[in-house]
Amino acid sequence: MDSKRKVFALLVTTVLLLATVISCAAPTPEVVEKVVTQVVEKMVTQVVQETVIVEGTPQVVEKEVTKVVTVEVEKPVVETVVVEKEVVVAPEAVDRAHTLIIAIPGDVETIDPPFGAATRANETLKNLYDPMVHYKAYDSGEGYAVSAATEFEPALVESWEVSDDGLTIVLNLRQGVKFPLTGNELTAEDLYYKFERAYGVQAGTAWLFGVVGVKDISQVEITGPYQVTISLENPSPIFFNLMRDQDGGLIDSKEVKAHATDDDPWANKWMAKNYAGCGEYILESWIPGVEVVLAANPHYWKGDPYFKKVILKIIPSSTDRALLLQQGAVDIAAELSMDEMFAIQDSPGVKILSIPSREQIGLGLNNTMEPFTDPAVRRALAYAVPYETIVNDVYKGLALIPKGVFPQRSEWFEVEWPYEYDPVKAKELLVEAGYPDGFEFTLAIQQGIATMEEIAVVVQDAFREIGVDMKIDKQSAAIFQEHMAKKEQWAWMRPLLAYVDDPYYMLFLSHETGQICNWQCYSNARVDEITNEIAVILDTAERKKLSREVQEIMTEDMGMLYLAETSRMVATREDIEGWILDPDPLLKYWPLYRTE
Secondary structure, three states: OOOOHHHHHHHHHHHHOOOEEEHHHHOOOEEEEEEEEEEEEEEEEEEEEEEEEEEEEEEEEEEEEEEEEEEEEEEEEEEEEOOOOOOOOEEEEEHHHEEEEEEEEEOOOOOOOHHHHOOHHHHHHHHHOOOOOEEEEOOOOOEEEEEEEEEEEOEEEEEEEEEEOOOOOEEOOOOOOOOOOOOEEEEEEEEHHHHHHHHHHHHHHOOOOOOOOOOHHHHHHEEOOEEEEEEOOOOOHHHHHHHHHHHHHOOOOOHHHOOOOOOOOHHHHHHHHOOOOOOOEEEEEEEOOOOEEEOOOOOOOOOOOOOOOOEEEEOOOOHHHHHHHOOOOOOEEOOOOOOHHHHEEEEEEEEEEEEOOOOEEEEEOOOOOOOOOHHHHHHHHHHHHHHHHHHHHHOOOEEOOOOOOOOOOOOOOOOOOOOOOOOHHEEEEEEEEOOOOOOOEEEEOOOOHHHHHHHHHHHHHHHHHHOEEEEEEEEOHHHHHHHHOOOOEEEEEEOOOOOOOOOOHHHHHHHOOOOOOOOOOOOOOOHHHHHHOOOOOOOHHHHHHHHHHHHHHHHOOOOOEEEEEOEEEEEEEEEEEEEEEEOOOOOOOOEEOEEE
C-alpha cells in the first residue's frame, strides 16, 4: 500500500469513528498542528467526447472544455485547543457499534419517491419511506432470509379487503402513525395525495399505479378517515406486489403542499432533497458528493432498529471501498468487482454473500437511432458477445450464460435463443445489413461500478473483431440517469431486474412501446397487444401461452442484448446479520444488527 493510500485510509477511519479522547489536569490551552482538508477552485481544460446527431445519425466528436472545478487539498494548520485530564468522549462522537456505514460509488440521485429510478436512489427511498405492505420473509438456512414474492404482511396499510371479482380494493391505514418531522398524523388524505401527486408529476409512481390499472385519480376515493377505496376496470394479479415498491412510500401531504409554488405545484424541487416520510429512517443530513446520513425514526410503528444511524459514504474508487471494508472502517462495500470480492473474501472479519437472482446485465441499443433501427444489426451484435468470457473472467463463474430474453431463474422462462459467440456469423449479418466495414457508436455506463467497466472493455474488444468501434462513456450517476430518462443514450449498459417475476410486469416495465423504463425505445405492435392481454388474465395456462409467444417475438427482434445473468453479491463485515432479501437489489437496513 503506498503512502497516499495509508493517509487516505487513516483519515477516513478517523473521521468515521469520531471518538476523540482528550486529557489534562484542568482546562489548559495547548497549541497543536493538524492536517485539514480544504475545498478550492481551479481552472482545468479537458478534452471530452460528445455524441451529436448529424442528418439523423449519431456521431462522436471531441472538443476542449474549460471549466472551474472544486478539488480537495490537504493543508497543515496550527490551532489552540483546550484539553481535559479526564477521559471523555466528544458529544458529537458516533456510537460506532450502532452505526451502519456503507461505502457507495456515487451520490444519491434523489429522495423523491416518484423519481427514483437508479439503484442508489431506490435503496435510499426503500429505507426512508414506508410502503403500504411488505413481503413476508422466511429463513433460507444460508445466513439470510428471503422474501416470498406472493405473500404480504401489513405495513402502513394495516388491513385490506378485495371484492370477489377483484375490481374493488379497500385499504385501511394503520392508525396513530406520525410523520416524525412534523408530527402530522397519517390519514386517508395522505394516501389519496400519493395517487394525486403521482398523476400530477407523471413520473415513476404514475407508471407503478398504471401497471395495476389505477390510471386516474377518479379511481381513488376516500371512504373514511383512514380508509381509501380503489376501483379497477380489470383485476390485477400483481396489485400488492407493486404497493410494496419503494416508489409507493407514503408522504406527508400537508408538508409537501406547504412547499408547492405556482411554478412547482407538486414541490418537486423541495422533495428532491428533503424528507417528508414516515419510514424506518429519516434523513438527518446530506453533504452532496460526501455522505448521506440516515437516523432511525423515533416514532416508527414497528419499534427501534439496532442501527440508530446509517451513513452512506461516497467513495468513488471500488479499490478504496474494498480497502475500507477490510479495515473495518465500513460495514458494507457496494458495487465491488468480482476480482475485488475474491481478493478480500478470506480477509479477517469479511464475508461475501452470494444469493441466486433473476438479474440480467442488459446492453440497450437505442432502436430509434442508426444503425440500431435495423434488427439485423442488433442480431449481429448478439452473436458478437463473448458470453463465456464475461461469465468466467468477469464473474468468476458465479453467473449464468443467458439463454433467452427472460432470465432462466424466472418461472416464466421457456424460449431458448440461438445466440452464442460466433464472430463469423456476426460479420456475415453485418455485411447483409449493409455494414461490411462495421460502424462506430458510444456506450454509456455509470462510472464507479467496477463490474460494468470490466464488461464494457470485454465487449469493446469483441466488437472490434467484427469491425465495430464501441467507445465507452463513463458518466456520473446523475448524468447517466438523466440521459436514460430522456431516452437519448445511443447505447447503455446496466443491471436489470424485474422486481416482480411476472410476464406482464416484465413487458410493461421495459418492452411496451413508450414505457418509462423502455430505455432502448423498442416497439412491436404484437408485443404491445400481448402486454395488454396478459395484464388482465388470471389463468396461468393462458398466461404461459402468451408469455411463450412474446419471448419468441423478442428473440427475433433482439431489441437489446443480454450479457449475463448474475447472482446477488454482498460484501460485508462478518458481524453484520439480519439480512432480509427482497426480490430486488435493494438492501433493507432496519432488520440488520451487529453480533456482539
